[in-house]
Amino acid sequence: MFRAIAAWLAGQGAANIFAGAATAIAIVALSVSAKANRATRVELVTDxxxxxxxxxxxxxxxxxxxNGPDYYYVDTSLDERARVRQLIEEVERLRDNILDPEELTRAMSAVSRSVDLLRAEASSVRSVVRFLAYAGELLLNGRLSPTDASSILGPDIAAQGRAIRWMAGITQFYPGSQDDPEAKPSEWANMADQITSWHYHAEQEVLLCLTDILWAEAAKSGNIDPDILLxxxxxKTTNGTGRRCRRRVFLVTRRRxxxxxxxxxxxxxxxxxxxPFNSVFGGTRxxxxxxDASLIQAPPGFAWVVRRRVQARCGNETSDWRPPRQGQRQGADQE
Incomplete structure (x- = not known):
C-alpha cells in the first residue's frame, strides 16, 4: 500500500495537483494583497x-x-479679505518713513515693522507649501496617482502655478510688469518676498513637478476652460517649455x-x-x-481627420458662442 502511495506521489498526476494547488494559493495571495493595497490607497487618499x-x-x-484682497477666484470671508487689505495698507503706510532721508531711526524702525508684519504671514504660507510638497512626494513615488492627486487638490492648484512658485520662493513677487516695464512697484511688492523662504531647493523641485502633472491631468480630462488649455x-509647444517640463518630471520621478x-x-x-479632442469640445465646452488643429491629439498620419472634426465642430457651434463675462476666465498660469 505504501509503495502504491509513493508511486502515485512520484507520478505526473500528483505533480499536476500540487502545481494547481500552488497556483490557486498564489492567486488567492495576490487577490488578498490587491485588496489590502486598495484599502491602504483609499485610506491614504482620505487622509x-x-x-x-x-x-x-x-x-x-x-x-x-x-493676488490682492480683491482677487475674485478665492472662496473666503469678507473679514479675511479685510484683514489682508489692512495688512497691505499698513505696509504701504510705512513707506513714507522708509523713504525719509532725514531721520535714519524712523526709516530703520519702519523697515523692521514691515518685516515683522510680513514674517507673521510666513506660517500660513509654509504650512501650504509643506503640504503640497508632501503631496508631490506621494505623487512622484507612486503612492498617489495623478487622478487621485487631481481629485484631492482639484484644478485650483494646477491653475495657480505662479502663486505656488512665489510661495515656495522659486520666483519673486514682482518680476516686472509686462504691460508697463517702467512702472515702479509698490512698497508691498518690494517687501512681499519677506513672507517666503527660498532655500528649500528639493522641495521646490517637487512642487514644480506637482503643478506640471496636475496641469497635464486637467488638460487630459478637460477640467479647465478650453481657451486656457489651448x-x-x-x-508650451512654441517656446519649448513643454519639453523642459517633461524632462524635469521624468528625472525627478525616476529618482523617487x-x-x-x-x-x-x-x-x-x-x-x-x-x-485630447474631448477635453476641448466635450460636453458643453x-x-x-x-x-489650432495642430494642438489636438491625432494618431500618426491622421491629422487631417482631426482638422476636419475641428472645422466641422467650430462651424456648427459658431452661432452658439457668446463672449465671456468680464472676470470669468483666468489667465494662463503655466510655464
Whole structure:
C-alpha cells in the first residue's frame, strides 16, 4: 500500500495537483494583497484630502497675499479679505518713513515693522507649501496617482502655478510688469518676498513637478476652460517649455518612483501640449477663439481627420458662442 502511495506521489498526476494547488494559493495571495493595497490607497487618499481641507483657510489667505484682497477666484470671508487689505495698507503706510532721508531711526524702525508684519504671514504660507510638497512626494513615488492627486487638490492648484512658485520662493513677487516695464512697484511688492523662504531647493523641485502633472491631468480630462488649455498648449509647444517640463518630471520621478513611473508621467505631460479632442469640445465646452488643429491629439498620419472634426465642430457651434463675462476666465498660469 505504501509503495502504491509513493508511486502515485512520484507520478505526473500528483505533480499536476500540487502545481494547481500552488497556483490557486498564489492567486488567492495576490487577490488578498490587491485588496489590502486598495484599502491602504483609499485610506491614504482620505487622509490627504482631510489634511488639505483643513488647510483651505491658509490656502485662501496665501492667494489673497499674492493676488490682492480683491482677487475674485478665492472662496473666503469678507473679514479675511479685510484683514489682508489692512495688512497691505499698513505696509504701504510705512513707506513714507522708509523713504525719509532725514531721520535714519524712523526709516530703520519702519523697515523692521514691515518685516515683522510680513514674517507673521510666513506660517500660513509654509504650512501650504509643506503640504503640497508632501503631496508631490506621494505623487512622484507612486503612492498617489495623478487622478487621485487631481481629485484631492482639484484644478485650483494646477491653475495657480505662479502663486505656488512665489510661495515656495522659486520666483519673486514682482518680476516686472509686462504691460508697463517702467512702472515702479509698490512698497508691498518690494517687501512681499519677506513672507517666503527660498532655500528649500528639493522641495521646490517637487512642487514644480506637482503643478506640471496636475496641469497635464486637467488638460487630459478637460477640467479647465478650453481657451486656457489651448493658450497654454500653444505656449508650451512654441517656446519649448513643454519639453523642459517633461524632462524635469521624468528625472525627478525616476529618482523617487523608478523608470516605469517616470515614463508614465512623461507621457501624461504630453496632454498639456497636445490636447485630447474631448477635453476641448466635450460636453458643453466651447472655445471662444479660433482653434489650432495642430494642438489636438491625432494618431500618426491622421491629422487631417482631426482638422476636419475641428472645422466641422467650430462651424456648427459658431452661432452658439457668446463672449465671456468680464472676470470669468483666468489667465494662463503655466510655464
Amino acid at each position: 490627504v484630502r482631510r489634511e488639505w481641507e483643513a488647510l483651505r483657510k491658509e490656502w485662501s489667505r496665501c492667494l489673497l497675499l499674492y 493658450k497654454v498648449a500653444l505656449h 518612483g523608478g523608470l516605469r513611473l517616470a515614463i508614465a508621467h512623461h507621457r501624461l505631460l504630453r496632454h498639456a501640449e497636445k490636447l 466651447k472655445p471662444a477663439f479660433e482653434v
